[in-house]
Amino acid sequence: MSTRVDRTAGVVGTxxxxxxxxxVAVDGVDLEVSGGVVGLLGPNGAGKSTVLRMAATVLAPDSGSLSLLGLDPSHHDERVEIRRRLGYLPQDPGLYPGFTPFDLVDYVAVLKELTDPGRRRDEVRRVLEEVDLADVMHKKIRKLSGGMRQRVALAAxxxxxxxxxxxxxPASGLDPEQRLRLRSLLSAAPTVLMSTHDTSEVAALCHRVVVLLAGMVVFDGTPGDLAELARGRVWEDDRQDPDAFRSWQTAEGAWRHLGEPPPAAGLVDPTLDDGYLLLARGTHR
Amino acid sequence: MTAAALAPAWVRPTARALPTAPLLGAAVAVVGLATARLLVDGFTSAPPGLLEALLAGTVVAALHDPAADLLAASPTGRLHRHAHRLWLVLPLALALWVLPTAAGDLVDSTGWPTGPVVALTATGVALALLLPGPSGVTLGSAVTLAWGAATFVVPPEDAGLLLPWLHHPWLHCAAVAAVLGLTLPRRRR
Incomplete structure (x- = not known):
């Protein structure tokens, strides 16, 4: 097998x-991601991080086949080649508190084999500017806010x-303005596979969403398709409906219900939350 | 051209990323005890096993990397990054052990042997390399400390068997190297 990266191949897992x-953390997941921003959505413990760790070459699957950028990560040389063209942000990125953002990203660049000091310095400045950390790039990481630290890791x-x-x-700890910035950053990347348990992030960032429950893929489609799963099963009322499988009060004070609507229920347009909640409760048939 | 300019680019950030507190603590302990031994008996008695364990445990602790997850998908892999850290720490640790004992030679004694501390360090480092994640470093440090402390409780007649790092250090090192040689190639991720 050639060790040349295929930039468009993305992730192909079977x-x-x-x-x-x-x-079983991940159970027979099939995943194909080539281009665009794909979100893995699911509750805590659904297996999202495990799938991402496999896609980042950090973890080997027990079974199944995985190809990244057209190469096989189970072979050492090909894995190194993949890693040269891959960026990974873990859920809990530990950082060196005594480093500055510049030092840390520079170290990551060194480990990523950017050997020319001048070009490396330019690249470090570029990514720190992209995540809006140019002003604090020489400040100790221990003095930065949680959102800034997240952006340091993102820059890395x-x-x-x-x-x-x-x-x-990736949007964990970011304020709304930074989330917007993240959106434009991700849209410029060739292929992005990201996890979240926040449907609003999926709506804002992803062109495709894969829902994982108990380690299995239960939905793969557009955010719009996910919302459509709940069409005809969402209604609003001025009081709680005990027959609905899920009810909650909206900010306007009305009760929103999910489930089998009673006759003459006031059906409303479903949202991504509605579709996801239906899937997560296993009531979608 | 300065030495800094000639050094590989990873040297400075790796050195800065090392946990300095345990290294300094071990340095103070080794130098302090070595000085005390020099003054009391001129290094004619063996070093306490715990001191060897402290130094070995400190070397292993230097492999603890709080940013390991962030760097996990780097083309410079985990073993490679551990090697960077050991490249920086091992000479320091060896110097810390050998230099004070070299003073013993000045007072006409043999100084402290290096074999046991090397064997204990090799054991801890091997555990840190073989076990994934931070648990390897924790276990490696814990085993070196516990095995060193065992010199206080193991009866002399059993010491040859239960404390191979102390009584057959180079054989112990060879065994550790063999285990690493057989298992590490399969754990290169």
Whole structure:
């Protein structure tokens, strides 16, 4: 097999399975991502981070086949080649508190084999400017806010203009303005696979969403398709409906219900939340 | 051209990323005890096992990397990054052990042997390399400390068997190297 990266190949996984001490974390996942921003959506423990760790070459699947950027990550040389063209943001990126953002991203660039000091310095400045950290690039990380630290880690993932970005909850800790900035950053990347448990992030960032429940893919489509799953099963009323499988009060004070609507119910347009909640409760048939 | 300019680019950031507090603590302990031994008996008695364990445990602790997850998908892999850290720490640790004992030679003694501390360090480092994640470093440090402390409780007649790092250090090192040689190639991720 050639060790040349295919920039457009993205992630192709078939039957990916991973167990931890007998517990199945990921169960026969098929995933194909080539271009655009694809969101993995699911509750805590659904297996999102495990799938991302496999897609980032950090974890090997117990079974199934995986191809990244057209290469096989189970072979050492090909894995190194993939890693040269891959950016990874883990869910809990530990940082060195005594480093500055510049130092940290520079170190990541060194490990990513950007050997020319001048070009490396330019690249580090570029990514830090892209995540809006130019003003604090020489301030100690321990003095930065949580959102800024998240952006430092994001900048580290983006060093070298990777062809494949694997991001575990990238918008965590970001304010609305930074989320908007993230949106434009991600739209410029060739292929992005990201996880979230926030449907508003999916709506804002992703052109495609894959819902994982208990380690299995239960939905794969556009955010609009996910919302449409709940069409005809969402209604609003001025009081709680005990027969609805899920009811909650909206900011306007009305009660919103999910489930089998009673006759003459005031059906409303479904949202992404509605479609996801229906899937998550296993009531969608 | 300065030495800094000639050094590989990873040297400075790796050195800065090392946990300095344990290294300084071990340095103070080794130098302090070595000085005390020099003054009391001129290094004619063996070093306490715990001191060897402290130094070995400190070397292993230097492999703890709080940013390991962030760097996990780097083309410079985990073992490679560990090697960077060991490249910086091992000479320091060895110097810390050998230099004070070299002072013992000045007072006509043999100084402290290096074999046991090397064997104990090799054990801890091997565990840190073989086990994934931070648990490897934790276990590696814990085993070196516990095995060093065991010198206080193991009866002399059993010491040859239960404390191979102390009584057969180079054989112990060879065994550790063999285990690493057999298992590491399969754990290169």
């Amino acid at each position: 039957g990916l399975t991973k167990r931890y001490r007998g517990t 993932a983006m060093v070298g203009r990777p062809d494949l970005l694997v991001l575990d909850e």
